[in-house]
Amino acid sequence: MTDVSRAPEGQPLAHRVPDLGALELLLAVARLGSLGRAARETGISQPAASGRIQAMERQLGVALLDRSPRGSRLTDAGILVTEWARRVVESAEAFDAGAQALRARQDSRLRVAASMTIAEYLLPGWLIALHRARPGTAVSLYAGNSDSVGARVLAHEADLGFVEGPTVPAGLDATVIGHDRLVVVAAPGHPWARRRTPLDPSELAATGLILREPGSGNRQVLDAVLAPYGGPAAPLLELASTTALKAAVMGGVGPCVLSELAVAEELAARRLVAVPVSGLDLGRELRAVWPSGPRPTGPARELLALTRQGAPTVRTP
Structure with missing residues (x-):
């Protein structure tokens, strides 16, 4: 026989130590004095237990057991192994309890980072639905531009992020959760509001606009689509707030390019006028992002499911 104390050095522990199920079975035999009763208690057949x-x-x-018609008795070695088994099983139970506590703590909070349009116009509805499903989960929300959202997710300061830019930062995985379209808007008294023909992209690029700050999804998309025309002209104003942008346009400062989601109410009330543009695709994808690797778990996974089921995953280098 091979002495258990002389197991080959360097051999993985999992190959040298019995699994937990076997150790629990041995403890049941020691407590009940019968292999058959131990098998029934652990939910397996007697042949399987043997x-x-x-x-x-x-x-x-x-040898761990002496078997006889009267039952199973531990050998001297079996008694010693049973004591070791008890410590291993107790440690495993403590490990499991600790892991459950960690899961419970993780499931009790959710840190979300979202770009401004998603934070203002889409996320509230998703969070209300999440609260109904998980009333015990505390949610904290950071709202900023797409670049800052990506940075927070990469730094593990947010469990899930939502961005509007045309690209996904390296180190993040993403899934498309919706689509949006940018629209050129002007005040009703602006000359563009009375145009009978669509704007030409080169005219849009040459005109000073009220713009979001660099790093925002709006600005990234506009910079990309106007790049073939020399890029946007120097902005009239750069503002980080959608509300401030709309107020500046309605105040007659100049035209602006904003999300259709953000201006739907003002367009319906004719406080703003949509200005058509020919030959320019201002559509964009809205994405959820998380650190590259496994998809989110816990409340982050549930929030992701509430946004859009079955969207394709976009993996970045």
Whole structure:
């Protein structure tokens, strides 16, 4: 027989130590004095229990049980192994309890970062639905531009992010959760509001506009689509707030390019006028992002499911 104390050095522990199920079975035999009763308690057949004990004996290189018609009695080696098994099982139970506590703590909070349009016009509805499903989950929200959202997710300062830009930062995985369209808007008294023909892209690029700050999804999309025309002209104003942008346009400062989601109410009330543009695709994808690797779990996974089921995953280098 091979002495268990002389197991080959460097051999993985999992190959030298019986699995938890076998150890729990041995403890049940020691407590009940019968392999059959131990098998019933652990929910397996007696032949399976006997085979598991024999496999453990082969693995350890010692006999653990003396079997007789009157029952099963631990050998001297079996008594010693049972004491070790009890410590291992108790440690495993403590490990499991700790892991459950960690999961419970993780499931009790959710940190979300979202770009401004999503934070203002889409996220509230999703969070209301999440609260109904998980009333015990505390949600904190950071709202900023797409660049800052990506940075917070990469730094693990947010469990899930939502961005509007045309690209996904390296180090993040993403899934498309919706689509949006940018629209050129002007005050009703602006000359563009009375145009009978669409704007030409070169005219839009040459005109000073009220713009979001660099790093915002709006600005990234506009910079990309106007790049073939020399890029946007120097802005009249750069503002980080959608509300401020709309107020500046309605105040007659100049035209602006904003999300259709953000101006729907003002367009319906004719406080703003949409100005058509020919030959320019101002559509964009809205994405959820998380650090590259496994998809989110817990409340982040549930929030993701509430946004859009079955969207394709976009993986970045």
